[in-house]
Amino acid sequence: MEFITKSEEETKNILLDILNINPLENKALIFVLEGELGAGKTTFTKGLEDVLKIKIKSPTFNIVKKYEIDYKGFKNFYHLDFYRVDNIKGLDFEDIILNKENLIFIEWGSKVIESIPDFAKWIYFSYLDKDKRKILYESN
Numbered sequence: 001m002e003f004i005t006k007s008e009e010e011t012k013n014i015l016l017d018i019l020n021i022n023p024l025e026n027k028a029l030i031f032v033l034e035g036e037l038g039a040g041k042t043t044f045t046k047g048l049e050d051v052l053k054i055k056i057k058s059p060t061f062n063i064v065k066k067y068e069i070d071y072k073g074f075k076n077f078y079h080l081d082f083y084r085v086d087n088i089k090g091l092d093f094e095d096i097i098l099n100k101e102n103l104i105f106i107e108w109g110s111k112v113i114e115s116i117p118d119f120a121k122w123i124y125f126s127y128l129d130k131d132k133r134k135i136l137y138e139s140n
């Protein structure tokens, strides 16, 4: 599916569409968000704030932010951003990705591609114009 959004709000709404078409499986639900700086990855993630009733802060300086949630059986939301690092050292990454109570969004996951499991779902963002972004999602 390809979406063109014309505002931050529209990008946040696409998040709900994508979340809803993914049935629950017996593992973590992982989305890897790819695209240049400013393409809208964090904005898209912030679409979760209302659904999960949390306030999302960019994890760029922390690499990982964990939020406690109660949503469709998910107990934790992990927001990871590998922009400043290129390895998963010190993160308990295996435990995080194998726990089916975890909903996980990963920015710059291509930097740690060898650690991303094959069941992760990839979403591609591109900058088209000042307020316009393209979001490409291929559900499997």
Ligand SMILES: Nc1ncnc2c1ncn2[C@@H]1O[C@H](COP(=O)(O)OP(=O)(O)O)[C@@H](O)[C@H]1O
Binding pocket: 005, 006, 007, 008, 010, 011, 035, 036, 037, 038, 039, 040, 041, 042, 043, 044, 107, 125, 130, 131, 132, 133
């Ligand atoms: N259609 C749109 N979708 C998402 N962000 C947009 C859009 N139009 C403008 N923006 C702006 O672009 C910037 C996107 O930044 P951000 O989401 O942090 O990108 P990334 O996390 O990919 O680096 C924000 O300042 C946002 O307000």
Ligand SMILES: [Mg+2]
Binding pocket: 041, 042, 058, 107
């Ligand atoms: Mg970001």
